[in-house]
Amino acid sequence: MEVYLDNAATTKPADEVVDAMVKSLKVMYGNPSSLHRKGVEVEKEIKKVRKLLAKALGCNEKEVIFTSGGTEANNLAIRGLVKANSRKGNHLITSKIEHKSVLSLFQQLEEEGYKVTYLDVDAKGFISLEKLEESVTKDTILVSVMQVNNEVGSIQPIKEIVKIIKGKNSDTRIHIDGVQSFGKLKYSVKDLEVDSLSISAHKFHGPKGIGALYIKNNVRMMPLMVGGGQESELRAGTENVPGIFGLGEAVRLSFEEQEKKIDKIRKLKKYLIDTLKENLEDIHISTEESEQYAPHIVNVSLKGVRSEIMLHSLESDGIYISSGSACSSKKRGYSHVLEAMGMKENHIDSAIRISLSYINTVEEIDYAVGSIKKHLNSLRKIIRR
Structure with a gap:
């Protein structure tokens, strides 16, 4: 057994996910940037997936960027928001129990000269809202917190966190690592009022190597990669079409009942x-x-x-x-x-x-x-x- x-x-990827990916590799293999029919039909399918994911997140489809997974989504959001807002301050906040894709980046940013506050957690895995409030200053440009901890499962009270941060500094950007929460908790990014949120398909029966980042409309962010201008010029490179097709099926299945x-x-x-x-x-x-x-x-x-x-x-x-x-x-x-x-x-x-x-x-x-x-x-x- x-x-x-x-x-x-x-x-484990769902059978429907595998079938969608195989269809992309065998039939719908055109480049979505191509102007001929093979490219246009793929582009239309990608738009359908983006729309489906936007509905699941509770946002506009223009606010969804495809990435290679949760690590890239976290890196794009954190570094992208920091670089876009560096003139407003140099203070960042995160917690001591974040995923390594977040902690390692904050340590790197610290080496680059940014001041970082690492919030303690209690014995149950929750940050102190009082300490958070004390930590936010006029120089705080970004706070990044994971919604669900990947080792113990503690759920941080995101709405309360956002209210505290915005109450102290309305210019502070808020990123949420939603990799372990997407499909497991019911929420809307509009309701949470965060600036960005990351997801990864292989955490909810989708393929590895594909994820997405929600970026709130009108929030300025610097890209990590430049090139052909894909994904609203925030994530250059030919789209991972098989991955996106698989992601779409995984989202559909996760939100079905x-x-x-x-x-x-x-x-x-x-x-x-x-x-x-x-x-x-x-x-x-x-x-x-x-x-x-x-x-x-x-x-x-x-x-x-x-x-x-x-x-x-x-x-x-x-x-x-x-x-x-x-x-x-x-x-x-x-x-x-x-x-x-x-x-x-x-x-x-x-x-x-x-x-x-x-x-x-x-x-x-x-x-x-x-x-x-x-x-x-x-x-x-x-x-x-």
């Missing part, structure tokens, strides 16, 4: 947490069942057993989970997220992340928890000798 429970790292799918994932999460508590001893669950946490992520520490050892033990049973963020799990050192949350060293060292999708089942959870129990008991006996 194969059980895939690492959906926060990536998801969205509430039903979100409800299913949340119920699976509750069942998973309850089953872990009932079957395992001496564990620490860093994720709650409340609405303050995303429906698909559960972070649990299995005291006494290193996460890497448990990960490979489960792999032998056909179960796939993660020891943290896929982008940092191969690097040495503890999870910067759990460390920022003030977790004990033995909890960080033994933490695993189980992330769900609407295609997962109760039977898969039972099998996975049974396997965790088996290996946990066995490994603890060996370690205690």
